[in-house]
Amino acid sequence: MSPISSQIPDPPANFQKLDAQPVDAVRMAATLVSAAVVIAALYYGQDVLIPLACAFLISFALNRPVSWLSRRGVPRIVSVIVVMAMIVALLASLVGVLGSQLRSLSQELPTYQWTIRSKLSELRAQLKAPGIFEGALETVETVQKEIKAEERPSKAGEDAQPPPPQRVEIVPSPRDPFETAMAWLERSVEPLAKLGIVFVFVFLALLDRSDLRDRLLRMLGGNLHRSTDAIEEAGKRISKYLLMQLVVNVTYGVPMALGLYLIGVPGALLWGTVAAVMRFVPYVGPMLAAIFPISLAFAVDPGWNMVLWTIALIVTLEVISNNIVEPMLYGTSTGLSAMSLIASATFWTALWGPIGLILATPLTVCLLVIGRNIPQLQFLDTMLGSVPALDLPTRIYQRLLADDAEEAIDIATTEIDATSPREFYNDVAVATLRLASDDHLRHATAEHRLRVANGMDALLDDLREQYPSEIPEGAKPSVVCIGGKWEVDTIASEMLCHALALDGIAAVYRPATTISAAHIAKLDLEGADIVCVSYFTSTPALSARHFCRRLRRRWPKLRIVLALWNASPELLVSGAHETLGADVVVTSIEEATRRIHRLVDPHEAEEAQKAIVPDNDDERVTALRATGVLTGGSREDLDAAAMRAADVFHAGFAVITAIDKDQEFIVGQSKHLAGPLTKDGTDMIVIPRADAVCDHVVATGEPLVVEDTERDPRFAENPTIKLWNARFYAGAPLRSAEGMVLGAMCILGTEPRTLDDRELEILASLADDVAAIITGDEAVAGPSKVLAASSATLGQPVPD
Known part of the structure; x- marks a missing residue:
């Protein structure tokens, strides 16, 4: 064995070889072929799949009133008939009212021709007035004329070209009334047939909901718990989404109709309804709905007041709906990331056209829920969900590996603003160093190790500057934090030293050192009462035991705290500290600060850790x-x-x-x-x-x-x-x-x-x-602070 190789430390006990595995070409090819088959089936089977998708989504929205009636003793089939009859009656009455408004509006349109022509003439006159580009346009026209004048003599001497061939237009013979009626019938049969299919599917889905659920569970197979959770969560999320979408659109359409009526735009009820319905179409729907009332205001009013008031009304309603109504009704969770919303809208629109755009969000929610509950499809949750793909320690560690300490500091500062420096050290920073420790022997190169060390130094310097301690400068430290073996041990000692200082305990840190008697004798521990030695290695027992023994021999009255950040469970059992020669063994920043506080001032620590008696x-x-x-x-x-x-x-x-x-x-x-x-x-x-x-x-x-x-x-x-x-x-x-x-x-x-x-x-x-x-009262849920805030991802909201 060479001298160099003999100096390489043994891998930790929990070391797992993570060498890059060869890509399974067969599995990848099978996955790609399967995806292509599914997409092709979605595209070529859209005549059947679109009515099915619409029917099931509508059934999610109507299942609540049907279930409400069923729970009150009404037979299921009667509940379904009653609910669907009410929906059909409501739609028929709405269509009747809107149709009458549309007819009256079409009769009044010819009276607006003079207003439209006068406004267009006025605009044309204003556009023809001298402007800042007039000189440039005249220059271009002059150049074009000169070029044509030079080309004209050269063409005169050329042989005359034969005249171009004459176009012949064949005028078809007029259709008789029967052929015209059949043509219109053919065009209307397809949408009417699809509407009928949707109606039948909705009826059957509401009537046999339990049977369909059982068959779907049977198809999913595998873990019944996860399959049940997936179906229940998908049903609840989509049902709530559709209900909230309906409420949001109604709360948008009613003020729109009322505002247009007060402004004086004809057909206010019609345009309010159009605005409410078009908001079911993401992104483009509100813009298309705004065109009609603005155009009509332009045609009705000889001036510009009605147009400006209409635009102001639409902008105000959009701002209120997007920033107040939707967050209040949907909640703070978005569920889907902005990128996944846009990508899904593009994908489903390319497959199924405008109907795909309307169905994009509910269908993507289904995929998200399936990916969240079925392990084989977990990549869907990663691709579509708004939850960050990497946890906080991994994000900081990755930024350090990329030599981007500035972004790592920004991430850390954002987390500390929501918690505290000590909580950040305890929950995030130690986990980041644990990742660095695990990768030390497996993947990290010399450059990576240097980047992590430099980045953590910059991070700690920034945090010490932002959050200084209140300990007077020059105060005698009572605690010395020492790195046990590696560079990450020293960094952990620095973090613990800062956490202790924020807790009012004067502490200093020393870099990692060897356990030889000569090096330990050189340590400056004069006046210190407590020494905390940090280890990130998973097998610290031998090194820690020797370190503690020599510290005891050199300073007998010293109290020793061993911080084993990554130790195996057998080193953390009761009484393990005596085997290692320490007074206390800790595993986290929180535990270390509390135990050291008890060692420094037992009475104060005990009082600080008592529960506070509430005022009431x-x-x-x-x-x-x-x-x-x-x-x-x-x-x-x-x-x-x-x-x-x-x-x-x-x-x-x-x-x-x-x-x-x-x-x-x-x-x-x-x-x-x-x-x-x-x-x-x-x-x-x-x-x-x-x-x-x-x-x-x-x-x-x-x-x-x-x-x-x-x-x-x-x-x-x-x-x-x-x-x-x-x-x-x-x-x-x-x-x-x-x-x-x-x-x-x-x-x-x-x-x-x-x-x-x-x-x-x-x-x-x-x-x-x-x-x-x-x-003896009904259950009253208290204020819940359990769920963490979701990411502020932009996009169409999806309720929990």
């Missing part, structure tokens, strides 16, 4: 006692609700708590738990409020999730957590109709766990049901 605590306690739950009321129902929560989340157990003035009562539980019981015969577990985890839920009124209690200093030594051997906790507030937080609905487990946004919503929903049991 006396009123809250009064409302709680008035429910009677503290005297054993509704105990069986609450136990059943706790058992349901534990079963739904497949958790170790669930409890329902009520926070009194000084105590926490377990008013419902899914299984028998140890703990001190009340002496009044209710046999409820009672815990001091100071030791109640749920008191944090009461203090904030928001859900609380502790993914690993051993990693959170607030709860690692909690006596109840230790008694129940709980490693995971999630609690949602029990909120009364008056907004008082009475306690919490909690699920706990013996293993670390995370909850996604949807699971948090379900937990909050269960908490609302429990609050209704306790108070």
